[in-house]
Amino acid sequence: MSNMVTSLPYQALAAKVPDDHLAFKTLNDIEPLSGILGQERAVEAIQFGVAMQRPGYNIFAMGDSGTGRSSYVLSYLKSEAKRRSAPNEWAYINNFTESHRPKAIEFAPGLASEFEKEIRALIDGLMATFPAAFENPSYQQQKSVIDRAFSDQYEAAINKVERVSGKIGVAMFRDASSVSFAPMKEGKALEENEFAALTDDERDVFQEGVSTLEGLLNEELLGLPQWKRATYDQIRQLNLDTVKEALDPLMSGLFEKYKDDADIAAHLSALREDLDKTIIDQMADEKASENRDEIGRRQFYEELYLPNIAITHEADGGQPVVYESHPTYRNLFGQVEHSSDQGMLVTSYRLIRSGSLHAANGGYLILDAEKLLTDHYLWEALKRALKSKTIKIEHPYADMGLMNTTTLSPQDLPLQVKVVLIGARDIYYLLQDADPDFQEMFRVLVDFDDTLKRSKESELSFARLMKDRVDKEEYANVTRDGVAALIEYSSRLAEHQREMAAKIGDVFELLGEADFVREMAKDTEITADHIARALKAKRHRTGRVSEKIIEEIIDGTVLLESEGYAVGKINGLTVMQIGDSSFGAPARISTTVYPGGKGIIDIERESNLGQNIHSKGVLILSGYLGNKYAQRFPLDISASIAMEQSYGYIDGDSASTAELCCLLSALIQVPIRQDLAITGSLNQYGEIQAIGGVNEKIEGFFNVCNARGLTGTQGAIIPKSNTINLMLNDDIVEAVKAGKFHIYAISTADEALHLLTGMEPGVPDEEGEYPEGTVSARVIERLEEISKLGEEEDDDEEEDDEAEDTESEGTKKADKSKK
Numbered sequence: 001m002s003n004m005v006t007s008l009p010y011q012a013l014a015a016k017v018p019d020d021h022l023a024f025k026t027l028n029d030i031e032p033l034s035g036i037l038g039q040e041r042a043v044e045a046i047q048f049g050v051a052m053q054r055p056g057y058n059i060f061a062m063g064d065s066g067t068g069r070s071s072y073v074l075s076y077l078k079s080e081a082k083r084r085s086a087p088n089e090w091a092y093i094n095n096f097t098e099s100h101r102p103k104a105i106e107f108a109p110g111l112a113s114e115f116e117k118e119i120r121a122l123i124d125g126l127m128a129t130f131p132a133a134f135e136n137p138s139y140q141q142q143k144s145v146i147d148r149a150f151s152d153q154y155e156a157a158i159n160k161v162e163r164v165s166g167k168i169g170v171a172m173f174r175d176a177s178s179v180s181f182a183p184m185k186e187g188k189a190l191e192e193n194e195f196a197a198l199t200d201d202e203r204d205v206f207q208e209g210v211s212t213l214e215g216l217l218n219e220e221l222l223g224l225p226q227w228k229r230a231t232y233d234q235i236r237q238l239n240l241d242t243v244k245e246a247l248d249p250l251m252s253g254l255f256e257k258y259k260d261d262a263d264i265a266a267h268l269s270a271l272r273e274d275l276d277k278t279i280i281d282q283m284a285d286e287k288a289s290e291n292r293d294e295i296g297r298r299q300f301y302e303e304l305y306l307p308n309i310a311i312t313h314e315a316d317g318g319q320p321v322v323y324e325s326h327p328t329y330r331n332l333f334g335q336v337e338h339s340s341d342q343g344m345l346v347t348s349y350r351l352i353r354s355g356s357l358h359a360a361n362g363g364y365l366i367l368d369a370e371k372l373l374t375d376h377y378l379w380e381a382l383k384r385a386l387k388s389k390t391i392k393i394e395h396p397y398a399d400m401g402l403m404n405t406t407t408l409s410p411q412d413l414p415l416q417v418k419v420v421l422i423g424a425r426d427i428y429y430l431l432q433d434a435d436p437d438f439q440e441m442f443r444v445l446v447d448f449d450d451t452l453k454r455s456k457e458s459e460l461s462f463a464r465l466m467k468d469r470v471d472k473e474e475y476a477n478v479t480r481d482g483v484a485a486l487i488e489y490s491s492r493l494a495e496h497q498r499e500m501a502a503k504i505g506d507v508f509e510l511l512g513e514a515d516f517v518r519e520m521a522k523d524t525e526i527t528a529d530h531i532a533r534a535l536k537a538k539r540h541r542t543g544r545v546s547e548k549i550i551e552e553i554i555d556g557t558v559l560l561e562s563e564g565y566a567v568g569k570i571n572g573l574t575v576m577q578i579g580d581s582s583f584g585a586p587a588r589i590s591t592t593v594y595p596g597g598k599g600i601i602d603i604e605r606e607s608n609l610g611q612n613i614h615s616k617g618v619l620i621l622s623g624y625l626g627n628k629y630a631q632r633f634p635l636d637i638s639a640s641i642a643m644e645q646s647y648g649y650i651d652g653d654s655a656s657t658a659e660l661c662c663l664l665s666a667l668i669q670v671p672i673r674q675d676l677a678i679t680g681s682l683n684q685y686g687e688i689q690a691i692g693g694v695n696e697k698i699e700g701f702f703n704v705c706n707a708r709g710l711t712g713t714q715g716a717i718i719p720k721s722n723t724i725n726l727m728l729n730d731d732i733v734e735a736v737k738a739g740k741f742h743i744y745a746i747s748t749a750d751e752a753l754h755l756l757t758g759m760e761p762g763v764p765d766e767e768g769e770y771p772e773g774t775v776s777a778r779v780i781e782r783l784e785e786i787s788k789l790g791e792e793e794d795d796d797e798e799e800d801d802e803a804e805d806t807e808s809e810g811t812k813k814a815d816k817s818k819k
Contacts (some may be wrong), residue, residue, distance in 0.1 A: 169183075369421040466486060586701045589659055591641050701780065
């Protein structure tokens with residue numbers, strides 16, 4: 001290798017929008033785009049899922065939040081649902097034979113409300129007819145005749161007894177409910193003291209007379225129960241005839257209208273039968289009528305007869321599309337409510353409350369998977385409903401003994417719904433692994449991509465989508481350069497020069513903040529300058545930690561050099577994530593090397609701060625060193641690698657290239673440049689692999705150098721495969737353009753060593769020998785020296801062991817000779 005890697009041109013550091021890609025001056029020159037940007041795979045999948053009507057083809061829309069998945073799914077389902085016929089409606093009704101098991105009847109779209117109005121009209125008729133029908137003179141006259149006949153029989157019997165009592169000298173007294181006797185003398189009833197003055201014979205005569213009269217009274221009234229029963233039957237029949245005569249005109253129209261609907265006709269028949277009983281029991285009873293006012297009577301009728309409509313649909317409204325934002329058992333399946341009546345909890349079919357499944361029945365139900373899965377019982381209940389194709393209202397924890405209030409068991413409703421779950425990828429794969437039923441029930445995957453291909457057509461579509469947002473939110477007009485800045489910001493979010501982020505919500509957020517900046521500046525249009533200022537303000541709001549780290553580096557609290565050379569020290573590039581904010585934070589990596597056989601010690605791992613992937617990167621160093629430098633002798637070194645002044649967990653293998661260069665620097669005592677920072681993942685053959693967060697990493701080191709003052713030699717080394725991910729901010733692009741900062745892209749560890757040391761890494765000849773003075777030659781030489789030191793130590797240990805063995809044998813012989 002003779003030529004050192006050259007820095008990237010400033011044009012390669014960000015993908016600007018070409019001038020011919022946006023052929024307009026402002027967004028007012030183009031038409032808006034409603035819907036979703038790109039996502040052809042997802043669009044095709046949801047079209048299939050909606051069209052497929054077989055069981056099990058429910059839909060899972062998978063993707064990150066902010067990609068437009070929810071809004072697109074909702075809008076697409078609504079557009080498709082409008083083209084289809086509205087489903088039937090359902091209403092819960094009173095079960096007059098088993099009140100704890102309310103029934104349900106089905107109506108064509110729009111007819112449930114009509115039926116409810118008809119029942120209300122019936123109740124109005126009942127209010128007007130009763131108790132007026134029982135106050136009618138004709139009814140009262142007939143009832144009086146029946147009552148008079150009973151009274152005549154009773155009076156005839158009493159009169160007969162009274163005539164006999166007069167003959168035998170006993171006075172008879174009677175009131176409304178009893179008959180009594182008293183002694184009589186000379187036609188006058190005696191007082192108590194007068195009766196006591198009588199002789200014994202006179203009193204005995206009186207007692208005999210009373211006994212005779214009582215016997216006669218009992219004999220005459222022997223048929224009284226039969227008279228009362230006959231009277232009751234006659235009055236009840238009169239009441240039935242009266243109710244029938246009054247109800248027939250009220251209900252004949254309903255029976256005629258619904259004669260062809262068996263369920264409704266059966267309900268009307270049961271209602272009519274119950275009305276006969278209810279009106280007679282409640283309205284013919286004068287005391288009950290007096291105790292219940294008009295409002296109370298109306299409420300009484302409504303609680304018994306008014307249907308409880310579970311859901312209604314407009315006849316031409318298409319299929320329902322329901323998004324349940326808070327999926328709980330009650331919200332999905334409905335519930336039976338209770339009311340308090342004199343301290344007791346009571347309920348009825350009128351207190352049945354429908355849920356989202358009722359509302360979506362015959363259409364589509366959209367749910368957030370993450371919210372749904374917070375309650376395992378709810379997830380299992382939803383699966384049971386989809387499998388059984390029924391909606392069952394029950395208390396979710398009744399089986400656990402947590403519900404002891406008497407409740408209802410409403411009739412199950414047939415369920416025909418397509419459920420659409422919206423969730424992240426990890427939830428989808430978790431359900432696939434953990435729930436065997438999931439794959440059978442959600443066979444359609446709608447996968448929303450994280451990124452979109454960037455082209456002339458997609459950029460124009462992006463602009464049209466921005467136009468739609470501007471119109472809806474009533475933002476100011478956006479210029480072409482403003483749209484270009486938004487596209488470039490989207491590519492920054494995607495970390496790719498040829499792609500845009502599918503999380504369009506973040507771009508919408510920036511657009512709104514840019515409009516606020518414009519408004520504060522009293523400008524008429526949103527330009528690239530407003531976008532830049534909005535981004536700067538956003539970074540400032542979330543940049544306290546990153547600014548604090550830079551301050552600590554500048555004032556020397558955190559040790560990190562940006563100039564000069566040092567042995568065994570190198571600047572690594574890292575990314576820190578705090579909430580939704582990520583930023584680059586350069587860190588010093590140091591290495592020490594010494595003879596011994598401990599191998600490469602990762603201090604982070606030994607202190608339980610290094611996570612698995614970071615430890616893997618350090619272990620790869622041993623494989624690389626052994627493969628390249630220790631083919632003719634054992635790799636017998638001890639080395640310690642540490643991320644200096646790091647007190648938190650460290651993960652990722654992006655520091656492995658930096659650790660290798662730092663290790664070799666310490667091994668051969670060659671200083672490396674401190675004005676460069678490096679990142680890159682190393683494999684066992686010395687190839688540099690791509691890493692994440694490349695933009696934030698470069699910007700973190702640039703901010704340190706810029707704060708100290710750019711020298712013109714400073715820069716960052718990144719994997720060559722990451723050049724497509726560069727979307728650096730304008731400050732770095734301008735610094736590179738002016739030659740004040742440099743970005744180097746490498747593909748091998750040797751290129752990194754060449755840049756950092758200025759020395760040739762060396763290329764082996766046919767015999768595998770490296771030219772003298774190259775980095776590789778010096779490394780091999782030093783490793784061989786350390787290996788020989790190890791062999792000498794082993795030889796010395798073996799000689800000591802042999803001497804000990806010889807001395808031990810001599811001692812044994814001496815002992816034997818003594819014996």
